[in-house]
Amino acid sequence: MARALLGLVVSVLVTVTTALSGPPTLTFSENGQGLQLGGARIAPDIWVSQQDWPGVKRAAKDLAADFGLVLGINGTVTVIDSAPGSLNSTRPVIIVGSLDRSTLVSQLVKSKKLDATNVEGKWETFSSQLVSAPIEGLGSTALVIAGSDLRGTVFGIYDISRQIGVSPWYWWADVPPKKRNYIFAEDKPKTQGPPSVKFRGIFFNDESPGLTGWAGNVFTKSQYGSPFGTPFYSKVFELVLRLGGNYVWPAMWSSMFYLDDTDNGPLATEYGIFMGTSHHEPMARADKEQGRFCKGSWDWKSNKANIQTFMSEGVQRSKNWSTVYTLGMRGSGDAASPTLDSKTLEEVIRWQQSALTSVLGADALQKVPQAWVMYKEVPGYWKNGMNVEEHVTLLWTDDNRGNIRRIPIGNETMRSGGAGMYYHFDYVGSPRNYKWINTIQLEKTWEQMSLAYYQGIQNMWIVNVGDLKALELPTHHFMDLAYDMAALSSPNSTGKWLYGWAEQTFGDTFAQNITDIMTTYGKLVARRKYEDLSIVPFAFSTTAYDEAEKNYQEWYTNLAHAQAIYDRLPTESQDAFFELVLHPCLAGKTVFEIYSKAALGKQYATEHRTSTNALASDAKAAFSADSAITKRYHALKNGKWNHVLDQTHIGYNNWQEPASNSMPSLSSVSSTSETKANPVGVSGQSVTKSFPDQPTITLLPMSPYMPPSSHAGSMSSLATTDRSRTRYPATHHT
Numbered sequence: 001m002a003r004a005l006l007g008l009v010v011s012v013l014v015t016v017t018t019a020l021s022g023p024p025t026l027t028f029s030e031n032g033q034g035l036q037l038g039g040a041r042i043a044p045d046i047w048v049s050q051q052d053w054p055g056v057k058r059a060a061k062d063l064a065a066d067f068g069l070v071l072g073i074n075g076t077v078t079v080i081d082s083a084p085g086s087l088n089s090t091r092p093v094i095i096v097g098s099l100d101r102s103t104l105v106s107q108l109v110k111s112k113k114l115d116a117t118n119v120e121g122k123w124e125t126f127s128s129q130l131v132s133a134p135i136e137g138l139g140s141t142a143l144v145i146a147g148s149d150l151r152g153t154v155f156g157i158y159d160i161s162r163q164i165g166v167s168p169w170y171w172w173a174d175v176p177p178k179k180r181n182y183i184f185a186e187d188k189p190k191t192q193g194p195p196s197v198k199f200r201g202i203f204f205n206d207e208s209p210g211l212t213g214w215a216g217n218v219f220t221k222s223q224y225g226s227p228f229g230t231p232f233y234s235k236v237f238e239l240v241l242r243l244g245g246n247y248v249w250p251a252m253w254s255s256m257f258y259l260d261d262t263d264n265g266p267l268a269t270e271y272g273i274f275m276g277t278s279h280h281e282p283m284a285r286a287d288k289e290q291g292r293f294c295k296g297s298w299d300w301k302s303n304k305a306n307i308q309t310f311m312s313e314g315v316q317r318s319k320n321w322s323t324v325y326t327l328g329m330r331g332s333g334d335a336a337s338p339t340l341d342s343k344t345l346e347e348v349i350r351w352q353q354s355a356l357t358s359v360l361g362a363d364a365l366q367k368v369p370q371a372w373v374m375y376k377e378v379p380g381y382w383k384n385g386m387n388v389e390e391h392v393t394l395l396w397t398d399d400n401r402g403n404i405r406r407i408p409i410g411n412e413t414m415r416s417g418g419a420g421m422y423y424h425f426d427y428v429g430s431p432r433n434y435k436w437i438n439t440i441q442l443e444k445t446w447e448q449m450s451l452a453y454y455q456g457i458q459n460m461w462i463v464n465v466g467d468l469k470a471l472e473l474p475t476h477h478f479m480d481l482a483y484d485m486a487a488l489s490s491p492n493s494t495g496k497w498l499y500g501w502a503e504q505t506f507g508d509t510f511a512q513n514i515t516d517i518m519t520t521y522g523k524l525v526a527r528r529k530y531e532d533l534s535i536v537p538f539a540f541s542t543t544a545y546d547e548a549e550k551n552y553q554e555w556y557t558n559l560a561h562a563q564a565i566y567d568r569l570p571t572e573s574q575d576a577f578f579e580l581v582l583h584p585c586l587a588g589k590t591v592f593e594i595y596s597k598a599a600l601g602k603q604y605a606t607e608h609r610t611s612t613n614a615l616a617s618d619a620k621a622a623f624s625a626d627s628a629i630t631k632r633y634h635a636l637k638n639g640k641w642n643h644v645l646d647q648t649h650i651g652y653n654n655w656q657e658p659a660s661n662s663m664p665s666l667s668s669v670s671s672t673s674e675t676k677a678n679p680v681g682v683s684g685q686s687v688t689k690s691f692p693d694q695p696t697i698t699l700l701p702m703s704p705y706m707p708p709s710s711h712a713g714s715m716s717s718l719a720t721t722d723r724s725r726t727r728y729p730a731t732h733h734t
């Protein structure tokens with residue numbers, strides 16, 4: 001009965017999660033029905049019109065290669081002007097095309113062999129269906145993927161890639177493709193789109209030392225020293241599209257997207273990606289351009305003419321590319337301006353609107369997306385009263401730690417430009433940076449972004465993903481929410497989504513185990529981010545209810561579960577599992593061990609426990625292990641990801657990252673040959689000193705409802721009469 005019930009639960013979970021990309025239309029058994037797309041020495045020929053978007057042709061090549069990854073034989077791509085009058089085909093055919101460009105798809109619609117009424121005129125929508133005898137001599141059937149536009153078609157292409165078993169993370173997280181012996185397209189018409197949120201994307205930020213150090217070893221640097229050119233962004237844009245996104249804010253700490261590689265802008269448009277800039281980089285010009293190329297100070301009141309010239313040049317440069325223009329202005333760098341006020345900022349935005357009209361045309365303001373980011377001090381200007389054209393999207397923000405600050409109210413909900421959300425999975429600033437590895441609880445992301453969506457924030461979602469590496473899981477979840485919120489509307493959808501992610505990434509054998517592991521991981525990091533562990537007092541009590549010990553034990557147990565799965569996985573899946581599951585559990589447990597045992601050691605030293613020294617020793621070992629774990633990650637795939645986890649993360653003493661990892665101070669007790677008169681001590685919950693130093697021990701209240709593992713007191717071996725303590729730069733152990 002239990003086994004049958006488990007099977008039912010798994011079936012429900014798979015059904016729900018595959019609904020994120022619509023119902024499955026492919027099967028993989030030998031006795032499949034419909035059109036056979038793949039098998040032994042069989043792979044499809046993919047037809048695309050010569051007139052179609054370059055991005056469609058590029059994605060068609062990706063699909064042909066994806067068939068090779070799963071079948072061992074690549075598909076082929078045939079670019080033709082129009083469907084031939086007849087054809088003797090020896091391969092199954094997939095016809096892909098956008099309704100606004102493809103002559104192939106247009107001919108099918110004109111001949112009434114393809115009904116496109118549920119796609120035409122919609123934003124980023126596609127249909128896939130089997131069409132009988134689309135062309136004389138082709139055979140009985142072809143699979144036709146028709147998109148409403150460039151991105152709709154690309155999403156339809158990548159939908160097939162994902163169904164056949166190629167993960168969006170096949171390159172970025174080394175997820176191996178699933179091997180197939182047979183692939184059949186069923187006679188199940190499918191329509192998908194428009195996406196829930198119109199503009200959906202990621203922001204590379206705080207990208208040094210990790211991403212910058214890694215990329216500097218992999219890609220050629222520009223004349224300005226940045227490694228983020230087209231070889232890098234081609235990987236980024238493909239990933240974003242495979243995740244159903246269309247929007248990117250580029251790396252900007254030491255980079256200038258449009259200047260580091262003059263092909264960056266055209267490449268984004270070719271792929272179908274809208275490029276934006278961050279909250280303090282208006283009019284498609286990078287922060288680092290302000291210091292290099294804007295004459296005079298970055299102050300509107302004293303240097304208006306030069307700033308206007310600088311901003312106008314940004315529009316002129318990007319006018320032929322897909323761009324979301326950031327409006328408004330802040331101070332130099334990521335800071336408030338000392339001279340801006342509401343009236344002046346309104347003037348800035350009004351002038352920016354005129355500059356867009358001057359360069360892009362009279363109707364540009366209604367057609368070109370624009371965003372004003374309500375970050376940090378900016379909502380204060382708006383609150384004081386400003387008149388900003390309603391076609392400008394108000395991009396609201398969280399508090400940098402995943403808590404939404406504001407939702408649209410009153411007439412804000414009626415704006416034609418709608419509302420957006422700038423959200424954080426990574427942050428630099430008070431009270432602490434958090435930019436090492438994943439500290440995101442998926443349930444909280446769901447709760448906050450559901451709040452945003454159902455309160456009308458549906459035009460733009462952009463998330464700060466830092467280096468991206470180590471944030472693959474929350475990034476994927478965020479992008480799926482943005483693409484199809486309706487499929488994830490239920491409060492229990494996160495666990496179901498996570499099961500689907502685990503099954504698609506690692507197979508169904510351990511999908512539930514991985515779901516449990518990463519759910520627990522999210523709970524543990526939600527309690528305290530790694531960078532916050534140095535804040536005093538320590539977050540977990542060392543004297544009450546064994547809180548510090550129990551929290552650490554949860555980390556230890558979760559790691560054991562993850563390691564057990566790793567040991568049983570096929571070799572080809574272990575690197576991806578290490579990157580996505582085992583590393584965060586292992587690295588996280590290690591950092592929590594350092595701080596937990598340092599804090600417990602400090603308490604044990606006041607009680608003169610001899611185990612204080614063991615805690616210090618364990619903390620030192622954990623500190624050494626932290627470095628070894630990073631080296632292990634960097635050695636994966638023959639050093640493919642070397643330097644990507646160079647970020648320091650132990651030893652914060654203010655908001656900014658430490659120059660190097662350093663252990664918290666450790667406590668110890670000394671031992672001599674002299675024997676204590678009372679070699680055994682007694683302590684209790686919430687007691688800071690042990691008997692005999694404290695002659696009376698008062699215990700916390702006890703009840704039959706306390707957990708079985710709880711205890712009221714403990715006995716320990718005490719150090720000798722020489723109770724001196726030595727501090728070491730480290731952490732600790734239980």
